[in-house]
Amino acid sequence: MSQKVVIERVQVRGAAPYLGMSATPDGQQVPLYSTNPDIVMRWLCDGWRCRYNQLRSRRTRWDRNTQSAVPLGGKPDMRSDRQVRLECSWFAAIPAMVLQSPNRIENTDWWSANKRRKTLKKKHRNPGMTPRFKKRRDDLYFVCWHNKGANANYRQLNRRHGEVVITGQNPGAYRLDGQPCRYSIHIRVRVSQPVRDYTSVGVNWTRRTLVFVNDPLPIRRERTGAMVGLDRGCVHTLATSDNRFLDLPKQRLERIDREIRRRQKAQARRIAMSGETVKQYRRHASRTYERTGREISRLYAKAHRIIDDWQHKTTSMLVREYDLIVLEDLNLQDMSRKAKAKPDPDRPGAYLHNGQSAKRGLNHALRSAGLAGIVEKLEYKTRLTGQNRLILVNPAYTSQTCSKCGHCAKENRESQADFECRQCHARMNADLNAARNILDRGLDHLIGLDEAEHARTESDVPTAYSSRDASALTCGTSTR
Ligand SMILES: [Zn+2]
Incomplete structure (x- = not known):
């Protein structure tokens, strides 16, 4: 710091x-x-x-x-x-x-x-x-x-x-x-x-x-008693359980992205014109090529700074406003892995369509949102205040479950944005619904912990929605 x-x-x-x-x-x-x-x-x-x-x-x-x-x-x-x-x-x-x-x-x-x-x-x-x-x-x-x-x-x-x-x-x-x-x-x-x-x-x-x-500045805050569940996604970077969307400055980032693409195309054109492989061309690359490369890395750094700034501002706001913050425990590394290659059984050496190009777009969106950074910053900021509590819960089926009646079905989610329950016919935004489910799971987890404390049976912790690592769940002290 x-x-x-x-x-x-x-x-x-x-x-x-x-x-x-x-x-x-x-x-x-x-x-x-x-x-x-x-x-x-x-x-x-x-x-x-x-x-x-x-x-x-x-x-x-x-x-x-x-x-x-x-x-x-x-x-x-x-x-x-x-x-x-x-x-x-x-x-x-x-x-x-x-x-x-x-x-x-x-x-x-x-x-x-x-x-x-x-x-x-x-x-x-x-x-x-x-x-x-x-x-x-x-x-x-x-x-x-x-x-x-x-x-x-x-x-x-x-x-x-x-x-x-x-x-x-x-x-x-x-x-x-x-x-x-x-x-x-x-x-x-x-x-x-x-x-x-x-x-x-x-x-x-x-x-x-x-x-x-030097050391980071301590965050001064009053206890608010407010609780929030956060759903992280690609369309909206964060959706809160109290009906808010927190978004990255998408337009600015997209403009930078376009600038990067344009320069990358220019570089690719130079290599294609020379008729060599990338490795061969790089050995005697022209000054313009090198300069374009420097411009690209500068643009990437700029985009990174914008994302980092947004994350700092947003997480500070969240830590100031809410006593309890519940997030989904996404395994980002697995989600952004490349799709497996599917060999064609009829033609040896050839491959079937495996959806890599579609997955690549998703990977890009996920990485550009920099979700891991949000968790990291929330973790240390909750530790700084010493009043907040951060809980990571298992995100399975949060997007398919109805937050009103608890009905869980794949058909509930109509599209990326819309959610309609097949049982109680409640309609809402899919991301906001997921955020509410995440908050519910966090509260269930807290109740589970309290019951365990009362019963004093350490081996039998009722973890209805247990996460992968129970010891990593809590940061800072309890709000109760
Ligand atoms: Zn329902």
Whole structure:
């Protein structure tokens, strides 16, 4: 959790930082100094990346041919922070709080990536490659520890602006006469909220953003006693049991989607014209092709930001308004899996229609709604307030059961949107009906838990609508 702010201006004050030795055309080594903010920030980012990669080079990967662990990049660099500062001139004046931070960050990056690969392997999915080095073409980035005021101190300048000051000093041998030895880099940022206590700052110089790494803000709320069931779907992202539809900004997302498609078509055309396979073409791809690729990834990132923002706003609203939130426990991974290939019994090597193209559309809609993200955010936000309760229930037949009389039949659901009960002839929107059923199941589950508590028989919990994992059901404390 963190606070992200925009960098407006950078100033270098005090001494000109010593950036390292540079070779002149006639082969002489001369020390390099600069007060140009862009050059100084790049120097910090490059230094940070260099140290990160030095630490990364100590990691190993499994070599299948020799059946042994080999270092990632040939020769591991085992030098300590102190040693590299003496031996590599470009590290000499980098602040200690910047030079030390890759130690921990590289470690967490490495182990979280490996854990992710392990869980993916368990699910029989492609684990991806072993994490490698930070590339030069990645975003320019560095981290500076705050360390209780040791460096990267923040100061509020006025209501909308503040300043982060990173200080350092030039090594004794490279101090210029008549100049102070210390330099300070003043990063002026625009803030919209008060900055909370932080442990470190991360600076992305490519995007001109700065992140304060800190704890999330506690959500203040009053008890409302309201309860809600939520049905997640493709047409309406969320339907609530009190007759509301909460939808993603579909039009904006669709416009981005169209832009992506257009660019993807342009790329495909280039490949088709060249008469090569994708792999062959990529080896000597044109600049336009590469640029289109970058535009596509930027558009994807934009769509992702829109969805993430909507999810944050919606889940915050839900957590503020309702004491009890009931969701269906969808197994999204199974739902969005590819349809199985159906071989044709008459023609060997050929396949029958298996509905993959129809399923692909659904997969796309599900993923774009990012349903897993809603559950994730609700889980941590209910934990933050400590008053809410989140329950996940088995969603089987919620869309076919009547929420009024409980009659369950396939014919009840007329189409995607309409629901009409065959028994009591109640008509309503299918999604809203499902949301009410989900709330009912959540309440049944709560009653079941209470009865179990009274009877004090732990082995015989009446779970009429038991979910897959009863222990994962509740987050936060009880509302009762
Ligand atoms: Zn009915």
